[in-house]
Amino acid sequence: MPSATTRATLSRQWELLRQLPSRSPGVTSAQLVMRLKxxxxxxxxxxxxxxxxxxxxIFPLERNDKSIPYGWHWSTAFAAHRSPLLEMLGSSSEGLREFELSSCLQHELPPFGHPEKIELIAWVNEHLARLLRETPLSADMRLMALEQGHQLTATVSNSWQLRWWLLSQGDGLIVEQPVALREHIALTLISAAAQYQA
Structure with a gap:
């Protein structure tokens, strides 16, 4: 597992990326100091x-150099011409008139992993709880304050994306239920940690 210093740096940089606006003029370094504090x-x-x-x-970030202090923000578009998978059409195309993304995701696209829903119960630290309040895992997600940290309860899809997300939280999250998922995450982390013992 990464050291505490590495985890702290990654957490800080993740929070820094979250604080950047999507357009110019952006946010200044001084403003970001206050936000991260x-x-x-x-x-x-x-x-x-x-x-x-x-x-x-690494990320598509831009610095607005038009005036001091400089503001940082996410880039507004990707250069489509750089993608080898795109092809110019001979005529203009028109999108579907009755397209709904949520309906497509729920019913038409093949699911990743297992389609069944599970009730996830986990302990999360204060920092992750703060992030989850802003971006809940599900409509029925609940966070219950404990003496240390919070208990997270949410109905989620049992998918590889869920397991990837759980593993990416490091020691900020401990799966309690379902037991099979807890055992899977534990075995994966034990195996990963063993790679660093050599």
């Missing part, structure tokens, strides 16, 4: 700027 990540302006420069090499 409010989210529980005290950090200097210089460290924020270093993180932004490093992250911009």
């Amino acid at each position: 409010d989210a529980g990540f005290p950090i200097s302006k210089r460290s924020i700027e270093r993180d932004l420069n490093e992250l911009s090499l």
Whole structure:
């Protein structure tokens, strides 16, 4: 498993990416210092700027250089001509008039993993609970405050995406139910940790 320092850096950078707006003029480094402090990540302006420069090499981030202080934001579009999978059509096309994404996702597209729903019960830390309040896992998700952390309950699809997300939370989440899912996550983490013992 990654060290505590590595996990803290990843958590901070993830929060930093979440704070960036989708358009210009963006948000300044000084504003990001305050936002990250409010989210529980005290950090200097210089460290924020270093993180932004490093992250911009991986993610589509832009710096608005039109005025000082500079503002950072997500890029507004991807260059379609760079994709080898796209092909120019000879005439304009028109979208479906009666297309609903939610209906398509629920009924028409083949599901990933297993289509059945499960009740997920897990312990989550304060930081993850704060994120889940903003982006719930399901309509019936509940967070119950405990002496330390929160108990998460939600009805979710039993899919590879769920397992991938659970594993990506590291020590910020512990699956309690269902037992089969808890055992799967535990075995995966034990196997991964063993790779670092050599």
